[in-house]
Amino acid sequence: MSRLCQIGRSTHEPPTGVAGGGAAPRVRAHGVSTRPDLDVRPAHGATEPPLVDETAVVLRSSTLVLGIVASIAVAGCAAAGSGDPPSASLDASPTTTGPAATIPSTTDAPAAPAGSSSTTTSSTTSTTLAPATVAAELDLTADRLVLGTSIEGRxxxxxxxxAPGGRRILVIGVIHANEDAGVAVVDRLREIATPDVPSGVELWLVESMNPDGEAAQDRHNADDVDLNRNFPYRWGPIGAPGDSQYAGTGPASEPETRAIVEFVSRLRPDLALWYHQDANLVIPGTGRDGDVRARYAELTGLPLAECCGGGGVYTGIAATWARAEAVAPDxxxxxxxxxxGDLTPAQVEDHATAVLTVAGEL
Structure with a gap:
């Protein structure tokens, strides 16, 4: 708060407390108390002006000046909206310019205490998150894009x-970095699709969105966050650093997540696939979504079955976020x-071929 605003506070108004402590009190915009003017009058019955008390005149003049300055100060502080910027609701990293992405975030549940192994979720509301950190503007006509960098700079x-303009198919080989068999599928797709991509298909390949985890052969990123619990749709606080499913400090708190959120939100793919291990299945769906899942399972020989009952808390999931907020209509x-384990060459071929077959049939 400026010195001028401090002068403008009423001497009868106590400082306003701020929840949480530590913040400077805000100046209120109501009226200012000033001393009354000194009253200098002629003596009763006098025919000439009385002698003027010079001290009183000086004091009166000073009071008038201070009253004017104080009024100006209060008006200025009120017009400035109390002078204190609002605090950020999210811990966002530096970002490039671009439209803000609207994401849900929790507002009514604290993060689990350090060392806790319990899991907690909460209801969500919409909060605006700044655009993701990216190395450059995303030119979707380019052959290769750097979407961003990991915590360790990869x-x-x-x-x-x-060719640009076809049905957009996105394949992400790795999100949990100790589940990296999808890299072989992405590599094979690159080999066979480059000379022979199906007509009308625009194939996008992300070998890994968790390069730091790959370097360490760890499920998490370098912040010890499970990136598949960090996406903004229905994010909820889970665990603490060191826990297998630790969801981070907030929705899309991690640079890797934000890079993918920014990219997929702009790409608006017709189909997005994330590879995981090692449940060896495709979860069934309904409607057109269910038909495509069933077709992929048929082409690869994977069972069409429910997964992972009782094995974790499934909030902030990448594919669920994409389906709800980022893919193209329908x-x-x-x-x-x-x-x-490692896929056999035949399995790699089956999965790469399944991607291209499903893409061509959409």
Whole structure:
């Protein structure tokens, strides 16, 4: 608060407390108390002006000046909206310019205490998150894009195969970095699709959105966050650093998540696939979404079955976020659970071929 605003506060108004402590009190915009003017009058019956008390005149003049200054100060502080900027509701990293993405965030549940192994979720409301950190503006006509960087500075790269303007198919090989068999599928897609992408298909490949985790062969990113619990749709606080499903400090708190949110929100794919291990299945769906899942399962020999009952809390999931908020109208997004270990060459071929077949049939 400026010194001028401090002068403008009424001497009869106590400082206003601020919840949480530590913040400077705000100046209120109501009236200012000033001393009354000194009254200098002629003596009763006098025919000449009385002698003027010079001290009183000086004091009166000073009071008038202070009253004017104080009034100006209060008006200025009120016009400035109390002078204190609102605090950010989200811990956002530096961002590039662009439209803000509207995401849900929790407002009514604290994060779990450090060391806690319990899981907690909460209701959500819409909050505005600044655009994701990206290395450059995203030019969707480019063959290769750096979407952003990981915590440790590794690039997150997307590659386009096929002419712009077709049905957009997005394949992400790795999100949990100790489940990295999807890299082989992405590599094979790059090999076979480059000379022979199906007509009308624009294929986008992200080998890994968790390069730091890959380097460490850890499920999490370098912040110890499970990126598949960090996406903004229905995000909820889960665990604490060190827990398997730790969801981070808030929705899309991690630079890797924000880079993918920004990219997918702009890309608006017709189909988005995320590879995981090692449940060895595709979860069934309904309607057109269910038909595409069933077709992928048929082409790869994976069972069409429910997954992971009782094995965790499923908030902030990447594919669920994409299906709800980012894919094209009538778009589809789902997880493919690969078997454990390395895929055989035949399995790699089956999955790469299934992606291209499903893409061509959309």
């Amino acid at each position: 690039p997150i790269v997307a590659e386009r195969v096929g 778009g589809i997004a789902f997880i493919v659970e690969l078997p454990g």
